[in-house]
Amino acid sequence: MNNQEPPLAVTMGEPAGIGGELVLKCWQRRQTEHLSPFFVVDSPARMSSLNDKLDLDVPIRAVNSVADVEGCFEHALPVMPIELSSLVEPGHPNPDNAPAVIRSIDIAVAAARSGDVTAVVTNPIHKATLVQSGFTYPGHTEYLGALAGISKPVMMLVGEDLRVVPVTSHISLKDAIAALTPDAIIHAGRVSATALASSFGIQNPRLVVAALNPHAGEDGLFGDEERIIIRPAIETLRNDGINVSGPAPADSLFHASARSTYDAAICMYHDQALIPLKTIDFTGGVNVTLGLPFVRTSPDHGTAFDIAGKGVADENSLLAAMLMASEIVHQQTQADAPPSSAHG
DSSP, X not given: OXXXXXXXXXXXXXXXXXXXXXXXXXXXXXXXXXXXXXXXXXXXXXXXXXXXXXXXXXXXXXXXSGGGXXXXXXXXXXXXXXXXXXXXXXXXXXXXXXXXXXXXXXXXXXXXXXXXXXXXXXXXXXXXXXHHTTOOSSSHHHHHHHHHTOSOOEEEEEETTEEEEESSOSSOHHHHHHHOOHHHHHHHHHHHXXXXXXXXXXXXXXXXXXXXXXXXXXXXXXXXXXXXXXXXXXXXXXXXTOEEEEEEOGGGSSSXXXXXXXXXXXXXXXXXXXXXXXXXXXXTOEEEEESSSSEEEXXXXXXXXXXXXXXXXXXHHHHXXXXXXXXXXXXXXXXXXXXXXXXX
């Protein structure tokens, strides 16, 4: 582990889901996976109760400041206390606890913006429960953007041999088609190309833009969005000097040979991006928010209410999110460092 850097901040997520279990299991693997120190913004009482119920034998220690994390991480899971309004019943979300879920995110983001932590790793939230308490954002990405003063953050999903970026995300398919514009595609392409270079160390990144319609519209037979919306966006990105191809028919874009020809696929809507990603790497997929002034990653799965509290949740996606957050921070640090000079 690298103890020279500030720790990672992990959010509570929906307390009735599997997030707490994943955090406990990741801490158990801190040495074998060489994890950077991390803490979770959560209720110490809840985490202790969950730990006892699942018989995971993880020592829990409340910490009052980020400075206390490094000293205890090797021997106990650091928990920055936050109060829950109601008892948590696994699998049954309670809107009374929604303010604590949001507060956990606020605390982690504030720590990241002040430089007290290197990155934010978010556990899955349950959007419908948050909406019942007055939450007005479609999801994590949009809320994080609002906290950071960024109007259009971009979501990239990263798995084994595949990176995908949905131009539209948490809206209905009908609304996604209506929201598709050249500017939206151009923004996703520009932010993705910049991030691939600065955060993933890929020089001259290769983008491919997926078509919206079957057979890329078949010359207008199956729709004209490719001609009117997508091709003009691609031309603008090329004029920017970005290495981009497309529009490519989505049904032949994600097999192994095709994936070797690009570094990220710009997709037109949520499922066009996430179905291949989750099919290829369901347990290891990571959600990375691009365009923020801090690093944020998240496991690419939901709250899994059906298995919450049963001790069977797979922690590998959260583990991958932690490792990727540290890797991105390291890559950005290298990219920002001045070149070393040689002396004869």
